[in-house]
Amino acid sequence: MMDTKALYYRRQAEFMKEIRPYLHYALQSIAIAAGIGFLLFSFGYRQFLQWVTPEFPWQLAATACMLIILGGGRVRTYLQLADTLFLLPQESAMSAYLQSAMRRAGVIQAIFVTIAWLLVWPMYHKLAPSSGWLFLLMLIVWLVFKQVMLFGKWTELQLQEQPTRLWFMLLRWSLCAALTYAVFALDPAYGIGLLAAGSIGYLGLLRLPRQHKVHWSLLIDMELRHKASIYRMLNLFIDVPELQGKARNMRWLNGLVRLIPFQRKGAYSYLYTLVWLRSELFGITCRFVVIGFFMMLAFDNNIFIAVLYAGIACFSAIQLADLKRYYRENLWQHIYPLAPQLRNRSVSTVRSIIHLASIVLVAIPAFFTMSSQIYAAGMLLIAAAISLLYHRFR
Template sequence: MDMSALYQRRTAEFLKEIRPYAHYAFQGASMAAIVFFLLFSIAYRLFLQWVTPEFPWQPLCAAVLFLALASGRVRTYLQEADTLFLLPQERGMSIYLQTAMRRALLFQLAVTIAAWLLVWPLYGRMTQADGIVFVVLLAVLLLLKWALLNGKWTELQLQEPGTRRGFILLRWLFAALASYALMALKLPYGILTAGAGAILYLAVLRLPHKYTVHWTLLIEMERRHKASIYRLLNWFVDVPQVQGKARSIPLPGLLRRMIPFRQRSSYHYLYTLVWLRSELLGITVRLAVVGIILIVWIQNDWAAAIVYALFGLFAALQLSDLKRYYREHIWHRIYPIPEGMLKHSTGAVRFRIHLAILLLMAVPLCFSLPNPLWAAGLLLLGVAVSWLYHRFR
């Protein structure tokens, strides 16, 4: 069996599996990511103009590098059935696992390079370093990342859970020490300290007893990795693979009184409960909370208005998913309710929820903009667009 081809095939199958959800997640997050990048670039540029050598910039730079060096995953795509079909080829699994390590190393080296590019403007300004220092420190960081990723892989093969926890702590401590030494000490001493620590760390990795392939742990870690990706995608689109906990949220008394016990309010009641008891509740609430936090944090008038509009748009797009629930249900043809009432009621419920989100985000917007009337005008514009969208979409 070609183990390298098997790994490539499983990678392609996983990407094909998440592609539909990643497409919707990208649509929901792309504009927010662009806005965040622009705002962060402006804030970082202003920070570089303001910062002085008295500012504790060394711990800040070390913290960014520490996150890049200490983190990292190795995707193996191992499955439960592999303990039956691949276990007899355990000695030949080295090719499969080496392919996984190479893929993880390339990705993690890219993350390390990105972290160093982020830190360099501040480091270069504070130390007046030139391009040679940039290249030397980048090479050192890449070697450190290689050592730490080998440490991560060794942890996954250790036999004793207690030993594994100790080596995880050792990896974090070494990453923190190396990051701080490179940023706080003068160049030769920082490199020597980090290099000596790396040699000692790699030597310690050879001491504990290890499995050739720790099947149970690798399969469990792969299951967790896959679940974490689906949970991330579930922030933007309802993912069936995420088995959320069943929620029994009683309809609040105020909402119950607002929905008359009449035939024409049947779908209003149904879809309000659907929103309360599905993943849409968590998605819309998170969007509203993040939008409010960004509006409060941003000091620029135009940026706050753009964030308000974008998060209002994201909330509307997420609420549009409400119409897919019970759309093809057979009971719609049995209920003694006019058929056209379903679309009208679904749009009305979506509009009311969206209106509440727009009102909540408009509260901090009144304090962010110099004139509260501007916030009121933006709110009225958002309400009008929301009514049209949920009425005809």
């Protein structure tokens, strides 16, 4: 019988070998930006800690920071399409393979939980004075709770019915948010006790729905999407083999492209607007806008808001830069009776409009939370000018 555990680690090593050349260049490119981002974050967080008072809803802010890590995360299985032919007959031996995937995910996500708690702790320690032993106790609690949430997510992937899977996904995020908030809002003993009781009840519920032993089709689809997301990230820094995601035809949004004139000069604008609407970039943009809007709404320190807004605008622009790679090597663009310069000009225009709309929406709360609307307007104008220059020459 095949050693599936060794197969998992061999596939992991092969994948790392595959991306290592691109990862090297990406790390070189991102090092300076990461250093600047870290300095800006450190300065902004220090200013925030000096300004924040117990009257501020810090429990919600701490919950939001921990929730992203506790409720999210991925399990890399490295399963391939051919596995349904070669590994499916050995499904009974796949437990060692999948346990290796879970252990790796558990270790990696435990590191992220530790980092998140290190970031939240200074705020928690200031606003809910506590001794150092509580830091270690709660870190252990968060690490155990993360393993519960990870097991819940893995169980969701094995459920047979999709509606049941969606309900349990909603349950996981809702329970994670409620229990995390309880730990911050209540006395530590009561909060941890409630979190423990909720986790035990949740583990009991996970035993109720019908499950596959290995949900091959869903796990392979998830793995393909995970791999594609890594390549999209690396493609921001260096050209890598393209792994296209699935197109999503959301008909209720197709009306947006009708605003583009049906003329030759609007051909590429029409194409790339549809690409944005039907690709994963649409979801990424929407998440940036929603998260940024509520984060801007939660603070009223001018400096902190400006730093936060700059970070949101910067990262959303970097994500939209990925739009330029679509159809870059496609044969049809050399056949269309269109000027070669039209494509680059059109994609830059589409990205600029999308990014400007995004930063305008994110900036709306600043007109109410900053001490002066003039500051908010100036911040928005500076961001808009930089955005136009970036998309014009990037």
